[in-house]
Amino acid sequence: MSRIPPSQQLAELARQLAAQAREGTEVEDLTHALVRLGARKLIQELLEAEVTELLGRGRYERREPGQEGARNGYKPRTLRCAEGRLEIDVPQVRGMEGLCQPTLWRALKRRTDVLERLVVEMYARGLSTRDIEDALAELAGSEAPLLSRSTVSRITEALHEEFEAFAQRDLSGLDVVYLFADAIYESLRRQAGCREGILVTWAILSDGSKVLVHLSLGNKERYEDWLEHFRDLVRRGLKTPLTVTTDGAPGLIQAVEAMWPEAERIRCWVHKMRNVLDKVPEEARPVLKPYLEAIRDAPDIEQGRRLVAEVVERFGREYPSAMRSLQEDLEASLAHLRLPAAHRKHVRTTNLVERSFEEERRRAKVIPRFRSERECLKLVFAVLWRASERWRRVQFSEHERKQLERYIEERQRQRAAQKEVSPAATVA
Structure with missing residues (x-):
């Protein structure tokens, strides 16, 4: 030495x-x-x-x-x-x-760690690397930047390290009850006119907490992309959910039914109402919307079916396209009415992450086109993960647990009955 x-x-x-x-x-x-x-x-x-x-x-x-x-x-x-x-x-x-x-070294490290966390949070919450450079120069009271743009870019790479750890973590400890899936699209500079699809899943657990489960790339939200996304969840130990809420994307629906045939699929009511109302004149929407809300908020699934029949009877002749859209995938649209009443408003839409997408889009305005998939993923993850930390819990009282137990027993009886009927149907 x-x-x-x-x-x-x-x-x-x-x-x-x-x-x-x-x-x-x-x-x-x-x-x-x-x-x-x-x-x-x-x-x-x-x-x-x-x-x-x-x-x-x-x-x-x-x-x-x-x-x-x-x-x-x-x-x-x-x-x-x-x-x-x-x-x-x-x-x-x-x-x-x-x-x-030495005490000095511990103090230096604390200052460095705080500064780096500040840079990461500023980036995740809407500032470009140039904005961060200028902001830190103002804080330091100097024209010379405290950190250069290249240094800021290097520090924000910690977000990608966080994402990689997030995307590889064990999921066997998540007691998932309700699962949700949706996608967001972003533009990349190297692919002019092309938007990169980011597939997102999140869940409500048995303790009522809401968690972001996974992010992955999927260029066109195809069946193959979603199936690989779900397979990754299962490989990492995710248990079969009770329900899966989606929009009407055919590839997504097909992948859910292929991966979890025993789970109840729920069609997002925000997308459903938007699709129906888009097919009627603007002046007719305030008239039709309360009928759709009454179906969505029906006390049980049988009443929901009756209300659908009444609405189709009333508006079918005048607005046939809208009524066909209402009846499309009807059982999935009404499936939330089988669940505890306290959970229905949380499960019937993909609104939870849609609101997070709005935050991400505001952030992405700073970067009209991402330079790479890596940059795109780390920013979307940063925004959604920080939004997920503010998500409120869902009530899971003893009453709701008993209702879920009865729902699970009813689903098991239905599947058993279907298995008994299938061989007879084949012979006939």
């Missing part, structure tokens, strides 16, 4: 660089290199001075009677700052209870 302290080694490196510059030798980005060395040297000297003061003696000086502690070498560490990553050799102390690193 070298007997020369790191601060002296850095001073020698700085002298060599300066000598090369004086002799005319080309040194790439000399100013940047000298600033980095100067910063490292200053920090090293301060750390070594703190240890000397703490121990009451310099390097290789004998310990006097009654003195505690001893130097225990150095540990290589890194510190991020405006000039990038600085390599620092942090002196270690042994033989003094509760002390392992």
Whole structure:
């Protein structure tokens, strides 16, 4: 091990660089290199001075009677700052209870960690890298940026690391009751005129909490894309949900029925009402909408079917296309009426993540086109994950649990009856 302290080694490196510059030798980005060395040297000297003061003696000086502690070498560490990553050799102390690193180093790390978290949060909440650079310069009271745009971009890569950990985590501990699936589309610079689909699933668990489950890429929201998305969930241990709420995308519906045939599929009522009302004149929408809401809010599924029949009877001749849209996928549209009344408004739509998509779209206006899939994924994840942390719980009282138990028993009886009927139908 070298007997020369790191601060002296850095001073020698700085002298060599300066000598090369004086002799005319080309040194790439000399100013940047000298600033980095100067910063490292200053920090090293301060750390070594703190240890000397703490121990009451310099390097290789004998310990006097009654003195505690001893130097225990150095540990290589890194510190991020405006000039990038600085390599620092942090002196270690042994033989003094509760002390392992200099106080200055702990303070430096706290300041660095706070600054990096601030940068990540500013980026996730709507500021571009240029905005962050300017904002930090104003906070520092200097025209020179505290962090450059390139440094901000590097720091925000922590979001992609968070996403990768999120996308690989074990899901076997999630006791999913209700699952939801939807997609958002974003533009990429390398694919002019092409929008990248991001498939999103989230869930309501048996304790009432709402969680973001997974994000993945799916160019056109095809059956194959959604099926692979769901297979990934199952590979990581996700249990079969009781229900799955979707919009009317054919590929999504097909994938849900292929992956979880025993789950009840629920058609999103926000999309359903929008599809129906788009097929009538604008002046007729205020008339028809209360009828649709009455169907959606029916006390049970039988009453829901009766209301559909009455609405079709009343408006079928005048608005046949709208009535066909209402009857399309009808059982899935009414399936939420089998669930506990307290849960229906939470399960009948994909509105929860739709509102989060609105936040993401406001953020994406800062970046009209993402440069890469990586940049797109890390930002969408950052926005949706932070929104999910504010989601409110759903009530799961003893009453709702008993209703769910009866619902599950009824579903099991229905499936058993279907299995008994199927062989007879085949013989006939």
